[in-house]
Amino acid sequence: MQKSLRTPRQQLLLSLLIEARKAKGLTQADVAAALGKPQSFVAKYENAERRIDVIEFVDIAAALGVPTAAILMRIESVTRKGARDRSGK
Template sequence: MQKSLRTPRQMLLQSLLVEARKAERLTQAELAGLLNKPQSFVAKYESGERRIDVIEFVDISAALRIATGDILAKIKPEIGPRE
């Protein structure tokens, strides 16, 4: 399986998180403050310089007041269901 740092699905996740942050009218610094992280943390995952893990994703989603499932539903799996 290919690393997901620069794949279309990873870039979609990045854009969905940026869109959600802007919808909440938060700057990167404000979101970082809610997460108790430096502003560079937000800048790096939004630009694709770093990936976020599932725990970070849950925390980011909560800070943005968006359900994790709503974001994940927009990202299609690369494999189909097993028969």
């Protein structure tokens, strides 16, 4: 398993979090304030300068008002589709 800031699934996670933030009309500063973190925390994960761990992910999703399961299901669907494409099935 590749562990990188630039893997397709990591990039998808970030794009889903950014999409959710923008859909709610929130700025990075708004999300950071809800998390009790500096705005740079949000900027760094959104710009793939740092990974977020699972607890941070749960907290970020809560701050965005998005169910964690909804985000994970979208990532899983892309993962399954990619696996099928690679296997030729």
